[in-house]
Amino acid sequence: MTVKMLFRPAVAMLLLSTLASCSAERRFHRRLVGTWEIVRYEQRFGNGETELASDLGTVTFRKNGSGTNDISVLTRGVRQPDAGDFSWRNTTEEVTIISRNSYLAKSWIVMKNKRSSQVWKSTTQANVQTMELRKAN
Secondary structure (H helix, E strand, O other), X not given: OOHHHHHHHHHHHHHHHHHHHHHHHHHHHHHHOEXXXXXXXXXEOOOOOEEEEEEEEEEEEOOOOEEEEEEEEEEOOEEEEEEEEEEEEEOOOEEEEEOOOOOOOOEEXXXXXXXXXXXXXXXXOOXXXXXXXXXXX
């Protein structure tokens, strides 16, 4: 076998896998566009303590990669308002929210990716946050 004979199938496989992953990213991007309700937010601290909150508000993802949030975050027993604009991007397994003054501004690992519900996890130092989202009607 010559190098040429091996090169063509390798390039074809690389091209197909690249197209497939881009396609999956685009499908996930389209799935996220819209308004989502944060139905559950859990924060586990490094010392084993856990805070749990529900119905925190909404997050809206726009097609152009911008978005808004209108939520209240529970931090150490105190609800703090968190509203404003952000930008976002995604891969097939992650959503990154970019903002200067938002608790949501970080990379979130997508644990569950359904059309009408999502579960995301993230870490900040020793703390682990889990956020469950439901697509608003």
